[in-house]
Amino acid sequence: MAELTVGDQAPEIVAKNQQGETITLSALRGKKVILYFYPKDNTPGCTTEACNFRDNYQALVRDGFEVLGVSIDSEQSHQKFISKFELPFNLLADEQQQIVQDYGVWVEKNMYGKKYMGTARTTFIINEDGVIEHIIKKVDNKNASDQVRALYQA
Numbered sequence: 001m002a003e004l005t006v007g008d009q010a011p012e013i014v015a016k017n018q019q020g021e022t023i024t025l026s027a028l029r030g031k032k033v034i035l036y037f038y039p040k041d042n043t044p045g046c047t048t049e050a051c052n053f054r055d056n057y058q059a060l061v062r063d064g065f066e067v068l069g070v071s072i073d074s075e076q077s078h079q080k081f082i083s084k085f086e087l088p089f090n091l092l093a094d095e096q097q098q099i100v101q102d103y104g105v106w107v108e109k110n111m112y113g114k115k116y117m118g119t120a121r122t123t124f125i126i127n128e129d130g131v132i133e134h135i136i137k138k139v140d141n142k143n144a145s146d147q148v149r150a151l152y153q154a
Contacts, residue, residue, distance in 0.1 A: 003104050004103060004104055004124075004132060004135070005132070005135070006132055006133065006134060006135060007131065007132065008131070008132050009130055009131055009132075010025060010033075010035070010124065010126045010130050010131065010132050011025075011099075011102040011103060012024065012025055012026055013025040013035075013068075013070075013092065013099055013102075015070075015092040015093060015094060015098075015099060016075055016092070016093050017075070017078070017090040017091060017092055017093070018075055018078035018079045018081075018082050018090065018091050018093070019075070019079075020075055023068070023090055023092060025126070025130065026130065028066050029128065029129070029130055030128050031064060031065070031066045031128060032063075032064050032065045032066070032125065032126065032127055032128060032133075033065070033066045033067075033068060033124075033125070033126040034053070034060065034065050034066070034067045034068065034123060034124075034125060034148055035068050035070065035103075035123070035124040035125075035126060036049070036053070036067070036068070036069050036070070036121075036122075036123040036124075036139075036144065037069075037070050037071070037099075037100060037103065037105045037119050037120070037121065037122045037123070037124075038050070038069060038070070038071050038119065038121055039071065039118055039119045039121060040071060040072075040073060040119075041071060041073045041077045041078060041080070041081035041091075042077075042080070042081055042084070045121070045141045046071070046121075046141075047081075047085060048141040048142055049121070049139065049141040049144045050069060050081070050085060050087055051085055051087075052141065052142060052143065052144045052145050052146075053067050053069070053087075053089065053144060053145050054085065054086065054087050054088060054089075055145075056145035056146075056149075057088050057089060059145075059149075060145060060148070060149070063149065063152070065148070066089075067089040067090075068089065068090055068091075068092060069087075069089065069090070069091040069092065070091070070092045070094055070099050070100070071091070071092075071093075071094065071119060072093075072094050072095055072097055072100060072119060073091075073093060073095075074093055074095055075093045077093075078091040078092075078093055100119050103122070103124065105119055105120045105122045106118075106119060106120075107119075107120045120137070121139045121141075122135065122136065122137055122139065123135070123136040123139055123144065123147070123148065124136075125148060125151065134148075134151050136148070
């Protein structure tokens, strides 16, 4: 699949959240969606990023955003992650790697000389019409929500 760019229609998402409920991107039309992809529940960088969205969640909602996190972890893993850190938003389980493939964030990574496939930490901002408005490829875990909000300040 070609790499997604700003102005593209966001690929539809049909996935289970931490409670086993089906979430679709099309059902969120009319809202701006922060769709953030992260490698793994309960790891230091991913926890920092999730907690930053948690700590700024009310302000993001006031600004009209819906926050959705996506990783290849299971619903059960997401339940534990949400419970442990009191996350107020849905995490989508992408165990078959369908969403990460559709969004082009399933990439070859390299750690200590070992190559493997994994999720590239990336945030997509999708507008009310389902169009990709911004793509943040260099996510600052500690300031992830500020990165999003800065895009909308004049």
